[in-house]
Amino acid sequence: MSDPNETTDQIYAFCEAARGKTLGSLNVQDTVNHVLKTLDEQLTCHRVNSIVDIPQQLNLATDRSLFKAAINCLCAQAIQSMPRGGEVVITAVAQDQAIELEVADSRNEYVQSPRLCGNQEFQDETDALHPVYQFVAIHGGLVRTQNCPEGGVAFTIHLPLVKALRSAA
Secondary structure, three states: OOOHHHHHHHHHHHHHHHHOOOOEEEEHHHHHHHHHHHOHHHHHHOOEEEEEEOOOOOEEEEOHHHHHHHHHHHHHHHHHOOOOOEEEEEEEEEOOOEEEEEEEEOOOOOOOOOEEEEOOOOOOOOOOOHHHHHHHHHHOOEEEEEEOOOOOEEEEEEEEHHHHHHHHO
16 A cells, blocks of 8 residues: 555645646536547447536636546446446536536445545545546545435536636636
């Protein structure tokens, strides 16, 4: 197991490097659809249907590659968790001071206990969700993992707009 201080130092170094990148505005729906298109073969092979419910006018100031990596990571996790088929639903809403993006799936298993991870709570370097935590860290957001009432698991990314826009400046 790696040293937690070393992992935290690596995340902080990553955040500093990411802040130096040129951030731009991306259309959330178009970018999510692009990620799903790259996963089309896996979705078909595993008989996983995808549904995107994101307003067309929803934009986010962020680094496109980091956003795509986070969405790809969550979708890949969903596909792997549904070997006999299922559904992945990606939704996003703009709130007063934040954007919430959720990737929910219909897997048969459940998370043992819901988790809430903020920008100060980082996972082990080998964690499969590392790209998600990195993306959220640069925005000062949170990731909530919980069981869905209908079955399956939902990963909800909460990104404060003020911090997201400030990081773009």
